[in-house]
Amino acid sequence: MGKVRNSKTSLRKEQRKKEAEYINDLERRIEEYDPKTSKAVFFKDLPISDATLKGLKEASFVKLTEIQRDSIPVSLKNRDVLGAAKTGSGKTLAFLVPVLEKLYRARWTEFDGLGALIISPTRELAMQIYEVLTKIGGHTSFSAGLVIGGKDVKFESERISRINILIGTPGRILQHMDQAVGLNTDNLQMLVLDEADRCLDMGFKKTLDAIVSNLPPSRQTLLFSATQSQSLDDLTRLSLTDYQTVGAPKSAHADNGENGLSTPETLQQSYITVELADKLDILFSFIKTHLKSKMIVFLSSSKQVHFVYETFRKMQPGISLMHLHGRQKQTARTETLDKFSRAQQVCLIATDVVARGIDFPGVDWVIQVDCPEDVDTYIHRVGRSARYGKRGKSLIMLTPREQEGFLKRLKTKNIEPNLLTIKQSKKKSIKPQLQSLLFKDPELKYLGQKAFISYVRSIYIQKDKEVFKFEDLPTEEFAQSLGLPGAPKIKIKGMKAIERAKTLKNTSRQLLSLSKTSEDGEPINEKTREVKTKYDKMFGRKNQTVLSEHYLNITKSNAQEDEDENFMTVKRQNHKLNEDELPELTVPTSKRSIKKALSKKASLSSKGNATKMVFDDEGTAHPVYELEGEEEFHKKGSAESQKKEFLEKETKVMAAVDSDDKKLAKEKRQEKKRKRLEAMRREMEAELAEEYSDEAETVAQLGTGNLSDDMEDDYESDSDENGRQSKKHKSVNYKRHAAVVEDHGDFIEVEEPHTLEDLESLTARLIES
Numbered sequence: 167m168g169k170v171r172n173s174k175t176s177l178r179k180e181q182r183k184k185e186a187e188y189i190n191d192l193e194r195r196i197e198e199y200d201p202k203t204s205k206a207v208f209f210k211d212l213p214i215s216d217a218t219l220k221g222l223k224e225a226s227f228v229k230l231t232e233i234q235r236d237s238i239p240v241s242l243k244n245r246d247v248l249g250a251a252k253t254g255s256g257k258t259l260a261f262l263v264p265v266l267e268k269l270y271r272a273r274w275t276e277f278d279g280l281g282a283l284i285i286s287p288t289r290e291l292a293m294q295i296y297e298v299l300t301k302i303g304g305h306t307s308f309s310a311g312l313v314i315g316g317k318d319v320k321f322e323s324e325r326i327s328r329i330n331i332l333i334g335t336p337g338r339i340l341q342h343m344d345q346a347v348g349l350n351t352d353n354l355q356m357l358v359l360d361e362a363d364r365c366l367d368m369g370f371k372k373t374l375d376a377i378v379s380n381l382p383p384s385r386q387t388l389l390f391s392a393t394q395s396q397s398l399d400d401l402t403r404l405s406l407t408d409y410q411t412v413g414a415p416k417s418a419h420a421d422n423g424e425n426g427l428s429t430p431e432t433l434q435q436s437y438i439t440v441e442l443a444d445k446l447d448i449l450f451s452f453i454k455t456h457l458k459s460k461m462i463v464f465l466s467s468s469k470q471v472h473f474v475y476e477t478f479r480k481m482q483p484g485i486s487l488m489h490l491h492g493r494q495k496q497t498a499r500t501e502t503l504d505k506f507s508r509a510q511q512v513c514l515i516a517t518d519v520v521a522r523g524i525d526f527p528g529v530d531w532v533i534q535v536d537c538p539e540d541v542d543t544y545i546h547r548v549g550r551s552a553r554y555g556k557r558g559k560s561l562i563m564l565t566p567r568e569q570e571g572f573l574k575r576l577k578t579k580n581i582e583p584n585l586l587t588i589k590q591s592k593k594k595s596i597k598p599q600l601q602s603l604l605f606k607d608p609e610l611k612y613l614g615q616k617a618f619i620s621y622v623r624s625i626y627i628q629k630d631k632e633v634f635k636f637e638d639l640p641t642e643e644f645a646q647s648l649g650l651p652g653a654p655k656i657k658i659k660g661m662k663a664i665e666r667a668k669t670l671k672n673t674s675r676q677l678l679s680l681s682k683t684s685e686d687g688e689p690i691n692e693k694t695r696e697v698k699t700k701y702d703k704m705f706g707r708k709n710q711t712v713l714s715e716h717y718l719n720i721t722k723s724n725a726q727e728d729e730d731e732n733f734m735t736v737k738r739q740n741h742k743l744n745e746d747e748l749p750e751l752t753v754p755t756s757k758r759s760i761k762k763a764l765s766k767k768a769s770l771s772s773k774g775n776a777t778k779m780v781f782d783d784e785g786t787a788h789p790v791y792e793l794e795g796e797e798e799f800h801k802k803g804s805a806e807s808q809k810k811e812f813l814e815k816e817t818k819v820m821a822a823v824d825s826d827d828k829k830l831a832k833e834k835r836q837e838k839k840r841k842r843l844e845a846m847r848r849e850m851e852a853e854l855a856e857e858y859s860d861e862a863e864t865v866a867q868l869g870t871g872n873l874s875d876d877m878e879d880d881y882e883s884d885s886d887e888n889g890r891q892s893k894k895h896k897s898v899n900y901k902r903h904a905a906v907v908e909d910h911g912d913f914i915e916v917e918e919p920h921t922l923e924d925l926e927s928l929t930a931r932l933i934e935s
């Protein structure tokens with residue numbers, strides 16, 4: 167027995183000695199490697215471990231891309247790196263390979279804690295990095311974890327101490343650091359910022375500084391992005407001292423464009439000039455004429471995305487539509503990402519949440535309906551197409567006001583898109599359809615109002631005033647193009663102060679009217695201020711609802727609106743509202759209101775002038791009552807008999823309307839109930855899914871960690887030469903095409919995870935076991 171143990175121990179010692187020699191040899195090769203003279207073409211030409219090479223090969227990564235060839239050797243030499251390369255050029259592997267290698271050479275184990283921290287600005291990107299890591303890290307022993315928010319912090323905290331490579335979004339990482347449980351960064355070897363310029367910009371500044379202040383200064387730092395616009399001060403914040411710039415000019419201030427570095431050559435870029443109010447017409451026509459394409463449509467806010475998605479869906483352009491924005495539940499976002507990645511003919515309507523880093527395969531078109539805030543955002547958006555040498559096309563819609571300024575900005579980065587013109591025959595207005603949709607569905611109208619407001623606000627807050635000219639916005643036309651009866655009033659924070667400022671002398675009246683708010687924060691229309699009736703107050707109280715807006719629109723009375731040919735506004739001469747007039751605006755349904763509507767007082771107050779309007783099928787407003795001549799009136803009989811006849815007729819009509827309304831209300835109630843149940847069901851499913859994905863996204867073991875080819879070997883309870891505690895643990899072998907998950911005691915064989923669901927089930931198994 168003792169002999170057996172002795173021979174096992176000496177075998178292990180022998181193994182460790184071999185490992186040490188192997189690592190020494192790697193270190194020597196790295197030192198000798200000269201990136202300038204060496205002509206590495208394949209990953210195997212680089213001084214990297216067999217374990218990583220094997221993982222790369224299994225994931226079909228054999229040949230190096232330019233940024234990988236240039237940056238990996240520098241990172242392997244423990245230098246800090248600032249890497250810039252075009253979108254889709256393989257930056258993810260350019261930092262993941264050095265991460266694995268660094269920990270590998272340090273003989274990092276599960277029990278050494280956090281060795282590498284990878285920060286990504288979005289959850290989607292973090293998930294994608296995690297996925298690539300699990301693909302190539304299958305032959306190492308490291309555990310990888312994902313912390314991206316939207317999950318239970320406590321659950322993550324319990325597992326975080328086991329993680330060697332942590333990938334996450336800035337906010338969530340800091341949250342874990344603040345909690346001071348589990349996440350120990352004392353030993354951290356490497357910090358990576360993907361989409362570095364975004365991580366470093368103002369939005370993340372405080373969070374990032376707080377994270378960095380918790381990290382040991384001795385760590386190595388890698389920064390990657392397709393755009394590098396941050397200042398040297400920003401880099402100093404990260405304690406980047408002796409860093410090497412790869413694939414970009416030495417100075418972070420320098421312009422990438424000068425080096426021809428901005429967008430892939432395989433990307434065909436174009437633009438069209440289009441009025442704001444025609445954008446949706448053009449978009450819809452474009453989609454209808456590109457039904458066999460895979461495209462991403464970028465809009466500037468989640469509300470616009472929501473509105474365009476919901477209305478276009480109803481108009482059925484003939485292609486599968488999807489939408490993605492940051493206000494969706496994480497489970498829905500993940501599901502959409504997954505579905506869109508797999509689909510071939512599909513249109514994804516999205517915000518900039520997917521503008522950076524996301525690697526969707528085979529995107530034919532990137533359409534930018536709203537002008538991006540800057541050229542960098544443009545570069546990242548169009549970079550969702552033409553990835554890894556593939557062909558792709560992009561189209562940006564520029565309004566006549568934005569065109570000159572934005573083309574000038576693009577030119578500073580050597581981007582000169584071609585001007586496209588739309589054939590007259592292909593132009594088709596969808597405005598009437600949108601108007602009719604919104605007229606029928608108050609929820610859509612509500613979405614439209616929100617979309618309008620968020621677009622206008624987005625223009626207002628843009629920094630680049632040469633491109634975005636708020637004062638010139640054709641708000642009325644834009645509102646109508648969304649199918650709205652008129653431009654909703656907008657409250658813009660801080661406008662009161664601006665108003666007071668002298669600089670606002672020249673601000674347009676339109677802007678001022680947008681900015682006026684009452685003490686309780688509600689918008690004020692100067693002309694209607696003194697006629698606030700109890701109905702106004704009632705509807706005002708429900709200001710969040712569609713109803714109040716609808717009410718406002720049918721009672722709108724300022725001169726500008728009178729000029730509108732809006733299909734829902736009532737044209738009025740008299741701008742003041744009398745309380746007694748109000749019943750005329752609705753169809754009475756109760757007996758009391760019928761009586762009131764037909765009362766002498768009511769008829770007197772109308773003064774013979776018809777103010778109630780009805781709408782024909784085209785949505786054109788007509789007066790209900792038309793004045794007729796006295797003679798004609800008397801021909802029809804006495805006033806008394808006509809009144810009686812009229813009353814009888816109207817009562818019948820009202821009764822019919824009443825019954826229809828009741829039926830409709832009942833149907834609506836039932837539908838609401840059905841929706842509520844459906845929502846509850848979906849929420850329960852989402853909760854379950856989230857619990858499940860919490861596990862999946864918290865920790866996964868990447869591989870066996872064995873240096874040799876024997877992938878099924880596990881550690882046993884022991885101490886190694888460095889005195890590190892090591893104990894028996896489960897590990898995973900990725901075996902392609904293994905149809906069934908099999909448990910072999912100490913290791914689990916699984917099919918290589920291809921999708922997020924695969925990953926989830928794999929991790930669930932790990933945690934269970």
Ligand SMILES: Nc1ncnc2c1ncn2[C@@H]1O[C@H](COP(=O)(O)OP(=O)(O)OP(=O)(O)O)[C@@H](O)[C@H]1O
Pocket residue numbers: 226227228229230231234251252253254255256257258259391392522523524525549550553554
């Ligand atoms: N060496 C390689 N061999 C084959 N395919 C590769 C290689 N490197 C990267 N790819 C593929 O190229 C695509 C783009 O890679 P990646 O997402 O890393 O690009 P990126 O430079 O990070 O882009 P972005 O700037 O948009 O974030 C991915 O589909 C990836 O799988």
